[in-house]
Amino acid sequence: MKKWMILLVLYFLYACQSSTPPVALSAYYWKTHYKLTTVEQSFLQEKEIHKLYIRYCDVGLKNNEPVPIAPIEWREITTLPKEIVPVIYIKNEVFLKPHVDIKDLVQKLKIYVQQINAKAGVQTQHVQFDCDWSLQSKEQFFEFLTEFKKDTQWYLSATIRLHQVKYFKKTGVPPVDHGVLMYYNMGTIAPVDENSIYDRSIAQKYVARLSDYPLHLDVALPIFSWGVQIRDHKVVTVIGGMREQDIRQDTVFKKIQDFTYEITEEYVYKGRLLQKGDRIKIEEVSAKDLQQATKDLSTYIKPREVILYDLDEKNIKYYEQEVFKTIRHGY
């Protein structure tokens, strides 16, 4: 009852404070096949999410040629929301390769997106590119974006990482219509206590530079989680989707400190063999973190839209639903 009261008060507080309309809420869909669970469907409805950013494919090098990797497979298209934005993740290696045939890549990718669209019976006017470009690949990536725009006339957005905001004079500003600030993956995945997904102390080193960024920025916030498997102080692998609540009940996982568990006997978890003595560090982002992040960001930018990364039943269920409201009303 007490909790209810607090939430209610919080809600009213936010409701009263917000003189500007709430920002739109949308989500990334990052799986290799498209099919929503009923929980995911009702989440979209309840949260009035009418737009999904769907990962259409990755692009990487095979035999030194750019090719699409793991394209989306449509399994159930009746649940598609009104607006679909294809997202293409391009590995940096593609543009690190010298003399990429940019025009050829533009043509191929355009047709590929159209093919995927046709299969789902959707049309798109907006495409988003996700590429962690570096100083060496910048020129070709930006040229690609310019060519893609020229050829398709589609509205383009691109993901922007924190370091690219702070050092934008060096790293460059992509020639797109707007950017989406990825407010996650801030640290390195390492056998240390820090959370690599979200770390406010790292974020704060960058956040003040947001207002200088010459491109309009929307925001992507993390609601995903993973488990970092550590053996002998070395990272073995990252197990996607793992949450504390999945393993808390299982005696094989013995909690040794906050978010860190030790494996007490050999165990196969989703096809991975965990050895006795291995450690699993759960990295997840709390509702409080999300609220704090929203507050920190709101001082410096006014996004039109906040995109959740990523739409998945487990991620949705992890949060008290009110947090999504505070995110929408936080700017």
Next chain:
Amino acid sequence: MNKKFLKLFVTAISVLLSSWGIYVYGCADGWWGAYNSVFSPEITVNQSSYQPFFYDAENLFYSGDARSAQQQFLVENVQDWKTYLGTFATEDALSYYLYNDTVPEYLDNWRVAVQNNNTFELPYLWDVKDQKVKNFFIFLQIARGTEQITNQTYDYWDYDNRQQLKMEAHKIVAVENLYNKISSTDSFFKNRMWFQLMRLKFYSDNIQSAITFFDQTHKTQPKNTLYYRALHYVAGANKSQGNYQKSNEILAQLFDEFPLLQHAAVFEYRPMTHKEVKISIQKLQPAHQAAFWAIQGYYGDALDAMKEIYAVDPSSKHIDFLLTRYINIIESQVNIYGDSWQPTAMKSVNDFRKKMKKNVDAATFHWVQEVAKEGKVTNPFLWQVASGYLASMQTKFSEATGYYLNAKQYAKTDNQKNQLRLLNLMNEIAKTDKVDKKVEARLLEDLNWLHHELPNTDYSKVEDMRYSYAITWSKQYLSMLYKQQKNDLFAEVVFSKVGFYKNQKQSEAMEQFLLKPNHSAWERLWIDLYEFKLADIYESRGIYLFYQDKIDEALAEFEKITPFERKTYNWEKERDETQLVDYRTIPLPGNPFNGKIKDCNDCEHAARQSIKYSSFDLLKKIKEMKAKIAIGEDVYNNALLVGNAFYNASYFGNARAFYHNSIINEYGNSISKEHEKMLYGMGNVKKYYTLAQNAAETSEQKAKIAYMLAKVERNDFYSNTYFIPNEYYSGYGNNVMIRKWKGFEELKNNYSDTKYYQDVIAECGYFRKYLGLQ
């Protein structure tokens, strides 16, 4: 872009393999991941098919080994058909029929031609009346005629056509009918067609039918390559249906019986817990049980797996690679590299031994020893050597010696002998508490071998040896002993540490030691390895004295430098070359007396120099100029030039090479804390420019000095604001780069009528900015 997609067995698996393969090949370079190891599985494990499973901390398989048996299968197919067809076929013709991309287009024509005994329709003139030749074309019709499914090609960029095609059931029935009609007397042809049928069933809608067919027929087939390839299909079919236990069983059988597919078997294995394996293997024959444990041990606990293998079959060869993994893993924990790419420092003998011991589990050590003693394993060399190494880590040095003595009789190859010698030497070093003449005599020969012979041996002969860690480790350990014995000088000679030469007494003692005639063989060994020569010491002293403006003393040190021989590796000729090096004659890259408006070191290095100065020449010239200043001769010019020399020999100037010296060790873009004042500092520059300023007579001279002093002020500002506080992004964003330097003001207020003033405007953007001209 059409790319042929070689489908080994399961599409998904080969996709994974090939993409992963591309990634790892990018960084595969011998055993670069094994820098902290002295125990080579390449030498101690006898069979090379186990190589991908050696320990590698960075990659799934050792050195990113993504080997595939495919090429071998292609070769064997040709050879097998050649044997069957005899003189009818050549290898070229067979390769064409079996692998040429255009063949499927002609298959129908050829079928008719062969039916009609029409040889001339074929690209090779074979006797098509012969039944074996006819059989070959029947085979070809199926093998090559179904490739669009069994060896599917597709365009990566075609989203609509990405699905694996399936073989239609009625076509399989037709092939099966054909197969059933083949007489079992033609066992070769029957076997070939049997494999084709397996293949088609695998790529059908009913993958289970491949399993059933195999179960019903495999007993009638010879256990050849096709048999194991068919068995691999069965493993894939089981795995695709989620029957992991069965697929693991088959993969274990492949691992045991068919080395060519060991790599694939391990990759496709689905790890289980120890308990699950125990239950799974009950009905398997001992050899397959051992293989099952071997794969499990690759993913799970190597020690548990070894114990299980040993219990099932002590002579199993599958146990060996696991023991090397076990040892290499311990090494990766014990032999840790620190920040400066050196093994972590050893504080004392006791500290070192305590740490070593901690990492080896006594019970495990005991078990390995027992196995070695029982003598049931097939590779006694490995087990004796491993026991010795573990004993050494347990600080049971005399026990280790015992094992190494035992191992000697099994060391047959040069590699094995070298491996043994290396481990024995490390044991001999590790057991030493104090270095004396006896110890020197005991270690000298082997240390010479490690430090001189091995690195100079033809690489192909020692490429499997892992000895680089031992090179650093042996120096570190002995240096630590000398330190304990309070012999700082020899501790330095054996393993140099930054800062030794800061202490003048130590520097002099080293000089005396190096100058001493008749060094002992032990001393000679370490002196030859010591990274500094007398020349480095004298030069470093000279450099330090220069920055204190003690030019005479600096010259005196430079006078002592004599030429010495240095070995450098010539990458083009791939060999060491000896050069005579004389520090006193190496020219500086630019004229150190230049005092240009713009600091462009690259331009000055590229400019033609009528006189080239070495560091030694520079000192001599400064000495002359200072003498002139002292007697009041042309003070302005001499002081200006000496000021320029100090400027150029600073961090900001064109003669940074002046302070390049291996003891001072400042080669980088930033300066270490220790030398910041010396190399960023403008004290001497200011001193001589001020002297020049006081002696300046004309406006031009005064203008020039004013500008030079502005550069000095600017450099001080950069050092104090950015370099010394270590602000990485200096000169970037909103950082202040110019201020109203006093020299700028003076130039503007007092000397705007000079030619020099105009030159500065033309060349110096900051000055124009200051004047508001841009």
